[in-house]
Amino acid sequence: MKNEWQAGWKRGIAAALCGLMIFALGACGSDSGESGGTQEGKEFAGEEIAVLLPPWYEEGIAATIPEFEEATGIKVNLEILDWDPLRDRIVTACSSGKAPADVTEFSWDWVGNFGAAGWYAPLNDSLDDAFWADSMTKDTFKYGEDYLAVPIYNDFRLTYVNKADFTAAGIEAVPAGADEILEAARKIKASGVEEYPVALPLSAVAATTTPWFMLTKSYGGELFDENYQPLFLEKDSAGYRAMNWIMTGLSEGLIDPASLDYQGMDVVDRFKLGQGSIDIAGWAGNVTEYFNSEKSQISDSVEVIKVPGAEGVSRTYGLLEGVGIPAASEHKGAAAEFIKWINRPEFVESFFVDYGIFPSSQAVIDKLVGEGKIPGGEVVSEVLGTIEPLFPQGAPEWYGNWESETAAVMNQMAKGQLSLDAGLAAIADAAAKLQK
Amino acid sequence: MKRRDNDIFLLWLLPMALVLLCFVILPLLVTVVDSLYSVSLLNVSDRSFAGADNYLTVLKDANVRTAAGNTLFYTVVSLTAETVLGIAAAVALKEKYRGRSVILAVLSIPWALPPMVNSMTWKLIFDPSVGILNEILLQWGVIDAYQVWLNNPELSKWCVTTVHVWKMLPFIVIIMLARLQTMPREIMEAAETDGASAVQKFRYFTFPYLRPVLFITLAQGTIGAVHLFDEPYAMTGTALDTRTLLIQDYLTAFREYNLGTGMALALLISVSILLLMVLYAKLAGRQEEW
Numbered sequence: 001m002k003n004e005w006q007a008g009w010k011r012g013i014a015a016a017l018c019g020l021m022i023f024a025l026g027a028c029g030s031d032s033g034e035s036g037g038t039q040e041g042k043e044f045a046g047e048e049i050a051v052l053l054p055p056w057y058e059e060g061i062a063a064t065i066p067e068f069e070e071a072t073g074i075k076v077n078l079e080i081l082d083w084d085p086l087r088d089r090i091v092t093a094c095s096s097g098k099a100p101a102d103v104t105e106f107s108w109d110w111v112g113n114f115g116a117a118g119w120y121a122p123l124n125d126s127l128d129d130a131f132w133a134d135s136m137t138k139d140t141f142k143y144g145e146d147y148l149a150v151p152i153y154n155d156f157r158l159t160y161v162n163k164a165d166f167t168a169a170g171i172e173a174v175p176a177g178a179d180e181i182l183e184a185a186r187k188i189k190a191s192g193v194e195e196y197p198v199a200l201p202l203s204a205v206a207a208t209t210t211p212w213f214m215l216t217k218s219y220g221g222e223l224f225d226e227n228y229q230p231l232f233l234e235k236d237s238a239g240y241r242a243m244n245w246i247m248t249g250l251s252e253g254l255i256d257p258a259s260l261d262y263q264g265m266d267v268v269d270r271f272k273l274g275q276g277s278i279d280i281a282g283w284a285g286n287v288t289e290y291f292n293s294e295k296s297q298i299s300d301s302v303e304v305i306k307v308p309g310a311e312g313v314s315r316t317y318g319l320l321e322g323v324g325i326p327a328a329s330e331h332k333g334a335a336a337e338f339i340k341w342i343n344r345p346e347f348v349e350s351f352f353v354d355y356g357i358f359p360s361s362q363a364v365i366d367k368l369v370g371e372g373k374i375p376g377g378e379v380v381s382e383v384l385g386t387i388e389p390l391f392p393q394g395a396p397e398w399y400g401n402w403e404s405e406t407a408a409v410m411n412q413m414a415k416g417q418l419s420l421d422a423g424l425a426a427i428a429d430a431a432a433k434l435q436k
Numbered sequence: 437m438k439r440r441d442n443d444i445f446l447l448w449l450l451p452m453a454l455v456l457l458c459f460v461i462l463p464l465l466v467t468v469v470d471s472l473y474s475v476s477l478l479n480v481s482d483r484s485f486a487g488a489d490n491y492l493t494v495l496k497d498a499n500v501r502t503a504a505g506n507t508l509f510y511t512v513v514s515l516t517a518e519t520v521l522g523i524a525a526a527v528a529l530k531e532k533y534r535g536r537s538v539i540l541a542v543l544s545i546p547w548a549l550p551p552m553v554n555s556m557t558w559k560l561i562f563d564p565s566v567g568i569l570n571e572i573l574l575q576w577g578v579i580d581a582y583q584v585w586l587n588n589p590e591l592s593k594w595c596v597t598t599v600h601v602w603k604m605l606p607f608i609v610i611i612m613l614a615r616l617q618t619m620p621r622e623i624m625e626a627a628e629t630d631g632a633s634a635v636q637k638f639r640y641f642t643f644p645y646l647r648p649v650l651f652i653t654l655a656q657g658t659i660g661a662v663h664l665f666d667e668p669y670a671m672t673g674t675a676l677d678t679r680t681l682l683i684q685d686y687l688t689a690f691r692e693y694n695l696g697t698g699m700a701l702a703l704l705i706s707v708s709i710l711l712l713m714v715l716y717a718k719l720a721g722r723q724e725e726w
Contacts, residue, residue: 088690095477113693117478203587204675258564260587263673270565401691408674415589415677434692 045073115143
């Protein structure tokens, strides 16, 4: 019995000594600049996260993933989906309590719906105070007191013109007013310089609505009043004038009839080839495309101007995109690390310079403007001050479907199936139906 | 002995019955129940009884009526085209000749391709600026300027139907060809001996022999046409001229987040298909068997 006790005691001492040795060896290992039992910044090493984003981020994000994986030990699976399938994936997964990915795209107009549904985790504590203080568009993603997403793309609209076409048509200065720029388009067409001077999409996709929304703003109006009653039915309203601008452009042959088949990217691709003189509602990030001689045939003659408005006023609106973490994600910590990574100032800067993703960081924008890295930087800086939310009263829950219906109705108007008045009435009816 | 045989047969059917119960009957019952409730996709647990409201909403919706008209167009035109072209191709491919196997292999490509690939390929063909269709027709002098095809209200449905038929045709041809290849040679030889013309041989022998599979191809064609989604969605977005019932249902459920109304519309689509299948089955039952 005694022998058994002694043997047990000896085994206990041996085990304790082994434990101490293992601990000591671990401590020796941490002397190489790391602290604690895990390497700093690698507390999520070995985890695997899925990142779900639309195509315009693919190149830039894919380029930084190897570096991120090396630095953190977190494996990233990047999945790229077009806009509609991406949104559907998020809605169907979240509604069934599943995470569509660990980090996903988060559009400005999803805040109300997704916030009410509780589908996304608050990110307030995921980034430090300095980051939030510097982010000029963060409030777009605020639901109550929670930030549901971190801005990644400060998307707003500008107008691009091919100055060479204006000059060739005898127009010395590019007009600042919407009506005047339409008149300039008529002159360009009449001079034979460009058959279809105005570039915009008219197929039944969301991008078709953007020029109308933007011109409504630049004409000095809003789409809806504070009770979401339509403001675009009166003939002198900004919304009516904006739609009239588009449909007049089409009926007078200033817009290519092929635009009926075009989506947003089709317009960009053709404008870069020199087709069209005025990209009326171009992406802000396109400054890196249009002004780049390797990507654009109009890099020498393209200019960026403030959105043409009425009575000398120019306004535009933001279509911000962010990234969020679904509440059902099982890798929230690792996902937050990834979001932090793509919000480092050096990455945000290269994301714009190399890939055209316009930043939300005031510090980065100031630096880019200061270093002359934003073509047309002065105009862009001015336009930044004219950005407003599309819905000052808050994006309604029914926005997504109303936008689809509006695109379908505009497509019908462009085909001549609905008159201007009938089309606008149909758009108002769609809003009324969705509000019920 | 007979009773025991029956029991064994029932036992054999049990696995399939269980699968049907779990994956067809139960989801169908859930759909029927949900269609009577107001359910938002944003919060599926928050629901209130709506009775027939969802069905009334669907029936009153002008967009649903437009989509139903478009779907009817696709069904009628594509079934006609698939049947006529399918029979013609099957008859042409019945005899063995040099290159036949290559033709058969090439013919099956559209069926094998994913619908989105088909749609994107055709979207490029129909492209108003760089599409090959405009280029060819312009060279042949059929058109004098590039045309907008997919968003031309008079042509868009025909374009979508063309793409759908192009995809479905190989399947239809293979079914018909399989049937034709089982046709006894003596029948045709006797007809030829009696001096029957090609038209007479087709009318009195080939077509009646094809009838039993015709109902299978009609059923498949109907299901394919009513389920049309990828082709019109990829080529023309949510345009009303080409919008199908399934696209409308998708918009209702996933854009409006209105799951209850979406379920009601889905059920109405399913019931319509079911009624057509019953009709086909009845017609098929009346056919004389060779």
